[in-house]
Structure formats: structure tokens, C-alpha cells
Amino acid sequence: MVRDGYIYGLSLLAVAAVLVWATGTWYWSIVPVLLAAFFLWFFRDPQRAIPKGEGLIVSPADGVVTETARIDTPKGPRQRISIFLNVFDVHVNRTPIAGEITAVRYQTGKFLNAMNQECAERNEQNIVTVRGEGIEIVFKQIAGLIARRIVFNYREGDRVERGQRVGLIKFGSRTDVILPAEADIRVKTGQRVKGGSSIIAEMAESETMAGVREPRKQARASVKPEIEDGEGA
Secondary structure, eight states, rough: OOOOHHHHHHHHHHHHHHHHHHHHHHGGGGGHHHHHHHHHHHOOOOOEEEEESEEEEOSSSEEEEEEEEEEEEEEEEEEEEEEEEESSOOOOEEOSSSEEEEEEEOOOOOOOTTSSHHHHHBBOOOEEEEETTEEEEEEEEEESSOOOOOOOOOTTTTTTTTOOOEEEEOSSSSEEEETTTEEEEEOOTEEOOTTTEEEEEEESSEEEETEEEEEEESSSOOOEEEEEETOOO
């Protein structure tokens, strides 16, 4: 469980105890106890099976794919996958690939509904660039209508592994993944994905930082998940 779950949950249980002590009846404790149970559940952090294999890109979040599209960027054509997280989804974010975090940029903005396509540019968000495995991936933690806090626990220059926990967005939000134009998208609109374990794209051929393309050495059929210690749901 994420630390915030204990903070919210235990605080509300303490409020419930005080209300029982002050009023002499347990009725007044129902609401804080229910809220405590919700927060303990909301901030759950299940273990995941991380796929192993060259060129794989995993989902940074749990949720539903709301868009796969080709876009133009200052660096040229790219592909974008958007994932919507409702309040019932796990909100822990994970890195799509292994590599070095080369940029972290926090952008203030609005709190439009995360289903609105305009939120990708106008909402408050944290934009992270990871370079590794011969490619560069950008993923955005985007605040939604209810989400008001974005947490990211790493800095530029830090090394991360594929599927590693890197932060969270509280209470409903969206994540966007900006992929190379040549990536083979493995998900479709309406599909549900799990952070760290669902493969959302694959590089048909790896590309080194120098721009030299190399054939993939591992066939898709040989992809195996790497189980985290104490795997859960």
C-alpha cells in the first residue's frame, strides 16, 4: 500500500475513535470508518508480473485506453496512447521502459475532465522523458477533474527499470505515453490495461541512440513476465 493510504486511513480511524468516545455511541463513527476503508483500498499497491523481452513498452498505469493516435511533435511524428484512470483504478504509476530519466517537467494548468482530449495539453501535468533500450519515451501524469495532486519520486539522471514504481496521481486522472512513430501498438481503444504488466507497444526493430537500426534478437513468442517478490493482484 502507498504511504498515503495509511495516513488517510489511520487518521480517519482516529477520528472515529474520538467520536465514539465523545458521544458514547458508535453511530457517529460510521462515516469516518467507511472513508478510512475507502482510502486504504484506494491506495493499494499490488505487485505485478513485469514482462521481459527486448523492445517491449508497458503501460504506466491501470485504466482504460481512450485513444491511440499519430501526432506531430517538435521532434517529428510520434504515436500517443492515452489511458484514463477512474477513481476505482490503482493509481500507482510505473515507467514504460528501462533507462535514464533525462527530463522531468511540471506544468501548471487547468483541471478539465480527464476524458476531454484538451486536457492532454491544458491540464496540470508532470511530463517525464525516459531514454533507454535504444528509444526515447515520454509519459505524462495528467491531473483530472478530481485529481489535484501528482506525485513523482525521481529526478533527472536517475536510472529506472521497466515497470518500476515512480509515483501516483490521486483520485481519477489520465496518463499519456508518447511513442516512436515506428512502434507497433499492441492495444486498442476500450481495452483495459494494468500498470507495469500490460504490453501497450513493441518496437518491431530496436533503434540505437545513434540512429542505427538493429534487428530484434528475441521473438515475440519468447516474452516472459518477471514476477516481483510477493506478487499480488
